[in-house]
Amino acid sequence: MQRNKSPEPRPRAEPIPILIPIPPCAGASSEPEQQDRREGPLRARCAPGAEQQVRTPAGAGQGDPGTSPGSLSKGRHRTGSGAIPPAQPRAGAAVQAQPFSSHLFLMFLASKSLISVLRPYQILRREAPQRSRTMAGKKVLIVYAHQEPKSFNGSLLKIAVEELTKQGCSVTVSDLYAMQFEPRATRNDIVGPLHNSEEFNYGVETWEAYKRGGLSKDLVEEQKKVQEADLLIFQFPLFWFSMPAILKGWMDRVLVQGFAYDLSNSYNGGLLQDKLSLFSFTTGGTKEKYASRGDVRYLLWPMQHGIMHFCGVKVLEPHICYAPEYVSEEKRKEMLTAWTQRLKTLWKEEPINCTPEWYFK
Template sequence: MAQKTALIVYAHQSVGAFNAAARDVAMQELAEQGYRVIVSDLYAMNFKASATQDDIIGDLKNPELFQYGDETMYAWMEGRLSDDIVAEQRKVEEAELIIFQFPLYWFSVPAIMKGWMDRVLTQGFAFSLQKMYNNGVFKEKKAMLSFTTGAVKTMFRPDGINGDINITLWPLQNGILHFCGFQVFAPQIFWCPAHSPAAARTAMLDGWRARLKGLLAEQPLTFAPCELFDLSFQGGFLMWPKVREEQVSQPFGLTTGHHLGKPLPPDNQTRAQPAGENSGKPDCRD
């Protein structure tokens, strides 16, 4: 049996950071499970965050109007992407599991990690209009976010000053990971380790280690599958009328993003829902 591969995309500047400790726990535990663990330490690599024309080798298809998405798609098809992008894409291809380890910056990932996503997950390689969401390129792969916050947990409650953490996570988990087809595990959130006592930080790492032991047995997060939508420009990629009708009697919206004017489903982006609970999988094809 071929050895499994895990990729950790890591973004923190300090070797003494809690994020580094969380990365090390994942490396150690996954290695004990038989994984070959690859780490892309973005700051140590001095990874370029900005998506520019330099990412393309050779002539542009349309030099008069540079469109990054189109040009990198053609470059990927023709083997003309820059070496640093190609190297990261090879890691993604090899990995069955990808963990993004980072501190939450401005309700999102650090710029250097966003740059990795912008540059590495090129059209064609990671997605297309024919291959997206549950029909996506990486539908056989698993991914998850593991991150620290500067805020305490209550600040990210629906009644907390920062608002619902589920809304914060929707663009990252649905708009990037699930969009590329990944099966997305619930995030590992380390709440405010910088202002927690040493015993609490140790307990956080112990909990992460314990979770990793059973990670692959977890159910991924639930997202609305493509089959619920009319995937045509004529239909506007809108939900089929039959599906909307079926949602009328439901107490919550389908997902954090597809709330349909209803209350958000509780913890839709932070835990897998039990089978049958707002699963979003009715047969919508007549």
């Protein structure tokens, strides 16, 4: 019996060069990042001033994994084996892709999803030019500790909310007195059975409760605000060379072990890294009086270094309004104007060098 001849393979269509304008990307620094020779996902946010190249890798469509979503460490694009170093295209220019089969292009048109084209290919990224720090899209938490909204501290709070909102920030205020925030650290902060009912240890119990999701609702809400914030501003009057008790209670109850710090990872390795903090406060005494009795920076050591820096938070220069209660109306207006002006350029500031030398030099 004669066997049927296998059909001859159809001639393969010549690939079509496609000119693909790639949307700009942001979230990258101005310095080129080194390509790694491992797989990785595309992780970029859109903003003006950058573009991506899509280049067909050797063996694409023949089992080569190329680049797949979900396998890129943050801030770095990693390519498959045999990756070539990224080219540096002119800014704003469309990028020509290597030829690829027409069915992939049809897939792109059908889904209108760039990722369906990018997945089988190596991704080469041109870094966006370094832009000045902007508050647009940033999240700010202001923890406010003053009883009177019409106070000078209240005016500083109002200015901060208005100015940061105007710049595109999402601003959240924890008004501790208005919230009637509980400053006392008690057993009520733990929901459910205690880890050790025989002997109560607040630090241990809150640590264990945090790990199992057993902290009280008010603490969970404040921790969520902290976790989402890029910048923490603490606005308060100086009481006895320190923060008011209600604000200290917020620090004690919210910044618990496991959430804000770990004894094996503190200071620069703290759990709240990549956040900024700023202490803005008023005093009852003049700047001259504080200078005659020692530097006001001494007072900031336990607050800035002992709490914020310990938790990994970077610290900006404090904003101090000396004795607003005892100066002229004109001087108070100058203080408010200075605060407004500082907020306009706040993201251009560099954190202080939070070492003993800064406080005690």
